Amino acid sequence: MSPTTVNTFDLSGKVAIVTGSNTGLGAAMAVALAAAGCDIVGVSRAHAGATAARVEALGRRFADVRADLASIASVDDIVRAALEAFGRIDVLVNNAGIIRREDALEFGEDDWDAVMDVNLKSLFFLSQAAARQFVRQRSGGKIINVASMLSFQGGVRVASYTASKSGVLGLTRLLANEWAARRINVNAIAPGYMATANTAALREDAQRNEEILGRIPAGRWGVPDDLAGPVVFLASSASDYVHGHTLAVDGGWLAR
Ligand code: NAP
Secondary structure (H helix, E strand, C coil), rough: CCHHHHCCCCCCCCEEEEEEECCHHHHHHHHHHHCCCCCCEEEEECCCCCHHHHHHHCCCEEEEEEECCCCCCHHHHHHHHHHHHHCCCCCECCCCCCCCCCCCCCCCCCHHHHHHHHHHHHHHHHHHHHHHHHHHHHHEEEEEEEECHHHHCCCCCCCCHHHHHHHHHHHHHHHHHHHHHHHEEEEEEEEECCCHHHHHHHHCCCCHHHHHHHHCCCCCCEEEEHHHHHHHHHHHHHHHHCCCCCEEEECHHHHH
């Protein structure tokens, strides 16, 4: 690669908001963005101590913002906190997400609303708040949503999760259509089966674990660091002409 090509992945001086950055995939993406040069605004309900320490060890700054994305009441506060901490926003990673498992015949309204509120409604309104700031800054910006294999497939026993993640794929396209001309790139990453708290129940079920592993061409569960390269690519100028795309990072799962 020429030096020019390499430099397009440089994020020095950029500010990234990462929701759910205290653990799992969000922590890995926050650290990857920091390694590429970003200061990080981490959003979660719990303390983000370990991620903050990893970001600061890389010489970047970390602002710990506590917010509950079960409601959209805090989306403007999140943007305000980012501006107070670092003065601008360049990247938003909508990673926070939850899952509820139940047969569709039994699935309850609480499990529907809880998942849709965090995974889809807050994602939209936080994207809107960030995009308004990108427009005020006249800077353009990058929004990276976290989708799922269930943006492409149906799954079982996860009705609201499938609806929300299929919605994430559609919204990613809609927002790209509306905002591409404003130099705002909206794309998504669809992780495959990754070893985090979110999938602990699947890995503990020996039969499900074997079934899942058996159809992953790469022959292993994904790990959070598998998202490092893709998130830096989608946050950087290397992806300036990529709009509305959902990038599967799945060890080949969808290719089967
Ligand atoms: P995880 O370890 O369970 O982490 C979920 C994150 O979301 C945590 O940081 C959590 O922080 C945050 N969060 C949940 N509810 C929240 C709320 N109400 N307000 C603010 N933050 C909230 O899961 P993960 O595997 O890293 O998943 C991250 C994303 O990837 C999710 O969107 C998930 O659907 C998606 N995904 C995961 C996989 C996988 O195989 N692991 C595959 C496809 C997609 P707090 O609870 O501390 O607030």
